[in-house]
Amino acid sequence: MEQVGFIVWRESVEALLVVGILYAWLRDDPGGRRGLPWLWGGVACGLVLAGLLALVLLGMASWLSDTGQEWFQALMALAACILVVQMVAWMRAHGRGLKRELQTGAGTMVRRNRWWGLLALVMIAVAREGSETVVFLYGVILSSRDEGRLASMLAAGLIGFGAALLTFWVLQLGGRLITWRRFFKVTEILLLLLAGALLVSATDRLISLEVLPTLVDPAWDTSWLLDTAGGLGKVLADFAGYRAYPALSQVLIWLAYWVVALGVLRRASRPAAAQPGSPVGDSAA
Numbered sequence: 294m295e296q297v298g299f300i301v302w303r304e305s306v307e308a309l310l311v312v313g314i315l316y317a318w319l320r321d322d323p324g325g326r327r328g329l330p331w332l333w334g335g336v337a338c339g340l341v342l343a344g345l346l347a348l349v350l351l352g353m354a355s356w357l358s359d360t361g362q363e364w365f366q367a368l369m370a371l372a373a374c375i376l377v378v379q380m381v382a383w384m385r386a387h388g389r390g391l392k393r394e395l396q397t398g399a400g401t402m403v404r405r406n407r408w409w410g411l412l413a414l415v416m417i418a419v420a421r422e423g424s425e426t427v428v429f430l431y432g433v434i435l436s437s438r439d440e441g442r443l444a445s446m447l448a449a450g451l452i453g454f455g456a457a458l459l460t461f462w463v464l465q466l467g468g469r470l471i472t473w474r475r476f477f478k479v480t481e482i483l484l485l486l487l488a489g490a491l492l493v494s495a496t497d498r499l500i501s502l503e504v505l506p507t508l509v510d511p512a513w514d515t516s517w518l519l520d521t522a523g524g525l526g527k528v529l530a531d532f533a534g535y536r537a538y539p540a541l542s543q544v545l546i547w548l549a550y551w552v553v554a555l556g557v558l559r560r561a562s563r564p565a566a567a568q569p570g571s572p573v574g575d576s577a578a
Contacts, residue, residue, distance in 0.1 A: 295449070295528070295531060295532070296487060296490075296531055296532065297430060297446050297449040297450055297453065298449040298450065298452050298453035298456070299453065299483065299487070299532075300426060300429045300430055300453070300487075301426065301430070301449070301450045301453030301454050301457070302453040302454070302456045302457045302460065303457075303480050303483075303484065304422050304423075304425060304426040304429070305422075305426075305453065305454050305457030305458075306457045306460050306461055306464075306476070307384075307422055308418075308419055308422040308423070309457060309458070309461040310391075310461070310473075311391075311395065311415075311418045311419070311422070312332070312336060312415070312418075312419070313461065313465070314391070314392050314395050314396065315332055315395055315396075315399055315414075315415060316329070316332060318395075318396050318399060318400075319332060319399065319403075322400075322403065325399070325400075325403045327408070328399070328402070328403055328408055328411050331408045331409075331411045331412045331415075332411065332412075332415055334412050334415075335411065335412040335413070335414065335415025335416040335418075335419065336415060336416075336419050338412065338415075338416040338419075338420070339415065339416045339417070339418065339419025339420035339421075339422075339423055340419060340420075340423055342416070342420040342423065342424070343419075343420055343422075343423025343424050343426065343427050344423075346423075346424050346427050346428075347427045347431075350369075350427065350428075350431050353365065360502070363498055363501065363502055364498075364502065366498055367495045367498035367499050367502070368495075369428070369431055370491045370492070370494050370495035370498070371491075371492065371495045372428055373428050373429045373431070373488070373491050374488045374489075374491040374492045374495065374550075376425055376428055376429065377429065377484050377485070377487065377488035377491070378485070378488055378553075378554050378557060380425055380484070381481050381484055381485060381558065382557050382558055382560075382561040383561070384477060384481075385481070385558055385561045385562055386561040386562070395414075395418075398414055399411055399414065402414065430446075430450075460476070464476060483532070485554055486532050486533045486534075487532055487533075488550075488554070489533060489534045489547060489550055489551065489554075490530070490531060490532055490533055490534035491534075492534065492546065492547065492550050493534030493536065493539075493543055493546075493547055494534070496540075496542065496543045496546055497543075500540060500542070500543075505542055506542055507540035507541065507542055508540065508541040508542045508545075509540065509541035510540040510541070511538035511539060511540065512538075512539055512540060512541040512543075512544050513538065513539070514537065514538040515537050515538070516537035516538060519535070519537065520537055521535065521536065521537050534547055
């Protein structure tokens with residue numbers, strides 16, 4: 294449940310940031326106020342697109358056989374892992390210029406009275422965050438091997454969204470302790486840990502399908518020290534992919550993931566480091 298709440302919280306804050314930047318700019322620009330209805334229309338359309346994706350995923354899973362569902366669940370966990378890394382890298386590369394890019398794009402639409410273009414801009418931004426949330430949540434729910442606790446997951450999602458609204462309000466107030474820069478740094482680490490957990494859960498299913506060799510099984514047994522049945526062990530299992538008795542292939546894949554992820558982030562940081570100015574969040578909206 295903690296994973297569901299965290300994903301909804303993090304993705305909702307990012308979506309609120311995008312909408313907040315555009316809302317504040319349109320509200321303060323005399324010619325842009327006419328675009329506010331189109332802004333909210335874009336938000337609605339983006340949410341509809343994300344909802345349609347969720348229905349497609351649910352429909353695909355219901356059509357598959359038991360073995361097909363195992364494959365589908367493994368692939369969804371892998372896709373969610375890749376999307377997490379891609380999202381973190383994208384924000385690191387474009388975060389500093391996000392506010393400027395959004396305002397420039399919106400300004401072009403306003404000057405040319407292309408309100409459908411403004412709607413499309415907002416729709417794409419919201420649909421991107423919403424679709425990422427759908428894929429992440431789907432991967433997390435399937436990898437948990439406990440698809441029946443729908444009410445708990447829904448409650449966790451609502452709590453996460455409520456926490457996102459509160460977080461966005463606090464960040465907009467400004468302050469030295471809680472800033473947009475620190476928010477993205479901390480959640481970036483947590484997202485990468487969660488992506489690693491999704492990758493390990495995918496390897497669990499691939500091993501059960503006898504597609505991925507174990508090499509050595511188990512590579513070790515630390516259940517006597519830190520069991521995954523509850524407490525800290527379960528938290529580490531959910532958020533970092535910890536296994537008390539992993540197969541050697543899982544350990545090697547997990548290590549390779551971190552090498553690749555850190556390399557991707559280092560590469561994404563190069564253009565961002567060359568850009569002057571403060572991060573988008575420190576002065577957003």
